Amino acid sequence: MFSKAFSAAVHGIDGLIVSVEADISDGLPLFDMVGYLGSEVKEARERVRIALKNSGYMLPAKRITVNLSPADIRKEGTAFDLPVAIAILAAFGYIPEESLKDTLIIGELSLNGNINKVNGVLPIVYSAKQQGFLKFIVPKENAREGAVVCGAQTYGVTSLNEVVSLLNNNNQVEPECVDIKELFEHNEMxxxxxxxxxxxxxxxxxxxxxxxxxxxxxxxxxxxxxxxxxxxxxxxxxxxxxxxxxxxxxxxxxxxxxxxxxxxxxxxxxxxxxxxxxxxxxxxxxxxxxxxxxxxxxxxxxxxxxxxxxxxxxxxxxxxxxxxxxxxxxxxxxxxxxxxxxxxxxxxxxxxxxxxxxxxxxxxxxxxxxxxxxxxxxxxxxxxxxxxxxxxxxxxxxxxxxxxxxxxxxxxxxxxxxxxxxxxxxxxxxxxxxxxxxxxxxxxxxxxxxxxxxxxxxxxxxxxxxxxxxxxxxxxxxxxxxxxxxxxxxxxxxxxxxxxxxxxxxxxxx
CATH class of the missing domain: 3.40.50.300 (P-loop containing nucleotide triphosphate hydrolases)
Structure with missing residues (x-):
């Protein structure tokens, strides 16, 4: 069983698209992550595993391998927690793989399944929109900065279960909306x-x-x-x-x-x-x-x-x-x-x-x-x-x-x-x-x-x-x-x- 979700890393002031690939196979139970990872990304294994358990997802005893591609670019930060969890759930069949196309996901997971804010959402959404992505799932606290990008459907989410419902079309979460004109009209020194x-x-x-x-x-x-x-x-x-x-x-x-x-x-x-x-x-x-x-x-x-x-x-x-x-x-x-x-x-x-x-x-x-x-x-x-x-x-x-x-x-x-x-x-x-x-x-x-x-x-x-x-x-x-x-x-x-x-x-x- 294989699935792929999309995330992004900040490179300078631009976003670099990262493919999060998850493979589920028979063998000794193991959760392994590869792809030139920094220490924060390596620690995502424990955050993701416990967040999935506390969100009610009992995963079978399988060998889980997650690859963050391209493998020659170093991945830093905690924004890959959520896409890793979503890729694993999609590989187990909890999420239809079609819903992950043209969708970019970023967010840090708490152990109870809540989603915390991350840095760099705006440049990521801006660059990803230019590369053809239409839908963006980001932490609720970052939704407004992602929504200023013209044409980007940015959804602010607070928990892992909310993301799963959104990708299964069971949750009527509306895209974040920002009035750009109002932001400049109320600008005071x-x-x-x-x-x-x-x-x-x-x-x-x-x-x-x-x-x-x-x-x-x-x-x-x-x-x-x-x-x-x-x-x-x-x-x-x-x-x-x-x-x-x-x-x-x-x-x-x-x-x-x-x-x-x-x-x-x-x-x-x-x-x-x-x-x-x-x-x-x-x-x-x-x-x-x-x-x-x-x-x-x-x-x-x-x-x-x-x-x-x-x-x-x-x-x-x-x-x-x-x-x-x-x-x-x-x-x-x-x-x-x-x-x-x-x-x-x-x-x-x-x-x-x-x-x-x-x-x-x-x-x-x-x-x-x-x-x-x-x-x-x-x-x-x-x-x-x-x-x-x-x-x-x-x-x-x-x-x-x-x-x-x-x-x-x-x-x-x-x-x-x-x-x-x-x-x-x-x-x-x-x-x-x-x-x-x-x-x-x-x-x-x-x-x-x-x-x-x-x-x-x-x-x-x-x-x-x-x-x-x-x-x-x-x-x-x-x-x-x-x-x-x-x-x-x-x-x-x-x-x-x-x-x-x-x-x-x-x-x-x-």
């Missing part, structure tokens, strides 16, 4: 934070608006209490609303990481702010069972590194490649995993260990101490910041001003217009933001007149800029021009972009 709450800092607000418009990386330098963290936390409030495709991509990452919190979909842009004690693995992803790190959890959103020099130098240096590639690749002996990392890097730091340099009335740090503190940030990492802005100390009058500050909605409207210009310009080229321009596309879309070229050449020589810094100035200038609705990059756009590169010369220059 956390804590209702708004840029109107930030007094002053007009230069920093302008720089942030430019950075968000083109998804440029930005570094803020200033004394303690100048509002750097307050500004950074409000950046998501001026970012354009997520599209459904962007939301799906973010949700797949959060589903794998087990951070969905019973949500059907992540409907707002992520803001991740790890502590400076974070390890390289936690930042980039990986581990014994590879999972996405903070840079992937910040995909299409903001990764905020507060007190940048306090991070371990080796830790922040690993950001250099993901910032260029917009993805991170984790190589293991058994497989290679790729996670997206298209985040906007926002960093804040003090100019010295006490925080008040170059104000010698407050700062007592020696020049060597200041340099040693600043040199914790390498020039190669500093080059990857498109914009570097100084957050100045606020005075009493600025804090007490009754002048109305611009709201996040006002700024977001301008940002959205600039984003629409970019989407239209780069349509069909897999470029969505000015920050993604390659050297070849820069020549095409950032053409300069002789006057602008002369200004940029002078700055390149005087400021001793690298080739990367040169390209980033052009990208920022392109964004500034887009904010003004200008097709051509003018001198004022180049000048402002150069100003955002001069701050690192002030602190890190000779």
């Amino acid at each position: 956390a804590e209702n934070i708004d840029f109107s709450e930030v007094a002053g800092q007009m230069a920093a607000k302008r720089a942030i608006e430019i950075a968000v418009s083109g998804m440029h990386n930005i570094l803020m330098i200033g004394p303690p209490g100048s509002g750097k963290t307050m500004l950074a936390k409000r950046i998501p409030s001026i970012m354009p609303e997520l599209t459904f495709e962007e939301s799906m991509e973010i949700s797949k990452i959060y589903s794998i990481a087990g951070l969905m919190d019973n949500k059907a979909l992540i409907s707002k842009r992520p803001f991740r702010s790890p502590h400076h004690t974070i390890t390289q693995t936690a930042l980039t992803g990986g581990g014994r069972l590879p999972k996405p790190g903070e840079i992937s959890l910040a995909h299409l959103g903001v990764l905020f590194l507060d007190e940048l020099p306090e991070f371990q130098k080796n830790t922040i240096e690993v950001l250099r490649q993901p910032l260029e590639d917009k993805s991170v690749t984790i190589a293991r002996l058994n497989a290679t995993y790729r996670y997206p990392a298209g985040f906007m890097l926002v960093a804040a730091m003090n100019p010295c260990s006490c925080g008040y340099y170059p104000d010698r009335n407050k700062c007592n740090c020696s020049i060597n101490l200041v340099k040693r503190y600043l040199n914790r940030i390498s020039q190669s990492l500093l080059d990857r910041f498109d914009i570097c802005i100084e957050a100045l100390q606020m005075n009493y009058k600025e804090l007490q001003t009754e002048q109305k500050q611009e709201s996040s909605d006002d700024i977001r409207r301008r940002v959205s217009i600039a984003r629409e210009i970019q989407l239209k310009r780069y349509e069909g080229q897999k470029i969505w933001f000015n920050s993604q321009l390659t050297p070849r596309s820069i020549k095409k879309y950032c053409k300069l007149e002789p006057k602008e070229q002369s200004l940029l050449e002078e700055a390149f020589i005087k400021m001793n800029l690298s080739a990367r810094a040169y390209h980033r100035i052009l990208k920022v200038a392109r964004t500034i021009a887009d904010l003004e609705g200008s097709e051509q990059i003018h001198t004022k756009h180049i000048s402002e972009a150069i100003c955002y590169r001069s701050m690192d010369q002030k602190y890190w220059g000779e």
Whole structure:
């Protein structure tokens, strides 16, 4: 007696279909599982055997062999418990084999036959639907995230007996239904934070608006209490609303990481702010069972590194490649995993260990101490910041001003217009933001007149800029021009972009 059920494993941010084959034959009573299994999957033998017994299924004394195919891919996690149990029941004749066709099953079994939630349901359902599967049986707690995939009939179940009844058409379980439109309509920013709450800092607000418009990386330098963290936390409030495709991509990452919190979909842009004690693995992803790190959890959103020099130098240096590639690749002996990392890097730091340099009335740090503190940030990492802005100390009058500050909605409207210009310009080229321009596309879309070229050449020589810094100035200038609705990059756009590169010369220059 032979039967086959279908399940899936998470590979990167995609689902890999796994065939669960069960064979029942005569011989000494034995329950064996093969197919390059991790320790959690090997332990499924006992969970499945006892769950079947406690669910009322008395299995004859037979030799049971279960194979998880393909056998050259390592199987990890507890999501194979339920499909293994269903394949065995089908082999014994409790379930018609026809009902297992085009049906994908995932879930962890308790010893009493109840079904527990698992991670990675969304990417599994998404990938399986593309491969022709129509029906999905998942734990009840995961049903909403599976139901957001268009055309997928996702059934949320709570027990093994309920699954058997469903596959025998004896249980009128309705597919889970999710109103996608309602998820986005009720999307509100956390804590209702708004840029109107930030007094002053007009230069920093302008720089942030430019950075968000083109998804440029930005570094803020200033004394303690100048509002750097307050500004950074409000950046998501001026970012354009997520599209459904962007939301799906973010949700797949959060589903794998087990951070969905019973949500059907992540409907707002992520803001991740790890502590400076974070390890390289936690930042980039990986581990014994590879999972996405903070840079992937910040995909299409903001990764905020507060007190940048306090991070371990080796830790922040690993950001250099993901910032260029917009993805991170984790190589293991058994497989290679790729996670997206298209985040906007926002960093804040003090100019010295006490925080008040170059104000010698407050700062007592020696020049060597200041340099040693600043040199914790390498020039190669500093080059990857498109914009570097100084957050100045606020005075009493600025804090007490009754002048109305611009709201996040006002700024977001301008940002959205600039984003629409970019989407239209780069349509069909897999470029969505000015920050993604390659050297070849820069020549095409950032053409300069002789006057602008002369200004940029002078700055390149005087400021001793690298080739990367040169390209980033052009990208920022392109964004500034887009904010003004200008097709051509003018001198004022180049000048402002150069100003955002001069701050690192002030602190890190000779």
